[in-house]
Amino acid sequence: MTLSNEILMALIDGELSPDEAARVEAELRARPDLAAYVEQQRELRHRLHASFEEMMNAPLPQALRDAVEETRPSLRWRIAQAFGAIPRGLIWTGVPAAALACGVFIGVVLSGNTLMGVRDGSLMARGSLAHALDNQLAAAGPAQGPQIGISFRDHNNHYCRTFTTPSLGGVACREADGWQIAALSQRAPETEGAYGTATSGMPDVVRQAVRGMIAGAPLDAAGEAAAREQGWKVP
């Protein structure tokens, strides 16, 4: 190996493998001038590092902690998280952020039906899903379209209902302006045949979300019918 400035730099910066480093160090023993130069560069590195070391132990300003804890992640990231493994192409994200801020709906189209859209940063049920959430009783699901599972009141005292489609399972809660999707995930492939029964095939993450949301027991058939009569508004 021929000593060069590049190799000495790599030695100082820890870029050489242990074998290479040992060989270079051996060659340096025959060149005291280069060895002194390497020592000097190590000292420079040490001084630079030491100059700024204090920052590593300094208390963190609250403003920085707040920025980490309170800045909302991008809407596109949240949508991607909520949708899990759904193919990207189904989520239309080519909408300027300004349009989102103005409350423009992004259509989320699944199986040719619009099921959900984003409004003001919230994912809302639309189309056949909104219709099913408004009207369908769990016991009387149609042969096609979204199926309703259980209905319950959450800790915010809103009515919420679980639903499944062939590819998705989720839970939506009734807000003043419609059904807001509170949890949504892709259904596991092996459960697709079980489509239609109450909460069968509901993804675990949605079940967990429901367990965290539910206040009391799910509505029985009479309670569900009464809630529908009231337009899913809590009296």
Add this chain to the structure above:
Amino acid sequence: MRIAAGRSRVPAWKKRDRLTVVAQVKDAGLETIRARMTAALPRLRRFALSLAGNAADADDLVQDTVERALRNLHKWKPDTKLESWMFRIAQNLWIDQLRARKVRAADPLENQDVALDGARDAEAKLTFADTARALQRLPEEQRTVVALVLIEGIAYREAAEILNVPIGTVTSRLARAREALSAHVFGKGAAIPADLT
């Protein structure tokens, strides 16, 4: 109905909508990311200080970096290091600021002594201050490479990825920076031995 968060100081619980809660249930993704960002703050502050030369500008830069990172979280590839991605954001933001405001880093001795407090005795303090001052005199692109490689201890390849330049650019900038820093810190006798140049 929620309002776009903007820069307002709304309590965290009010900003946490249901969809975010789902993401937490799913794989604790967001809480993990926030925890990793908090863990990265000391290094980000050190990096920002070596770029900006004073603590006030450095912490503004770190705050902007955190906010931009979260608001562009969909651009982060989860198989890459979150910290490196944030270094890259910080570096880009700093360049933007330099261009937009023509910020020139102040003499670190005049309004900032964070970089100096670590030294125990006055002599060492002077030495370290001198080194920090020499760093501030480097051209921006050399200073950034020094901050990443010599101060943060980041490997050449990773530094090249953060800066989006070829690895050879990192090493050549580093060589020039070393020459300038050595001349400043060690005086004229610090030149590279002639047969290596």
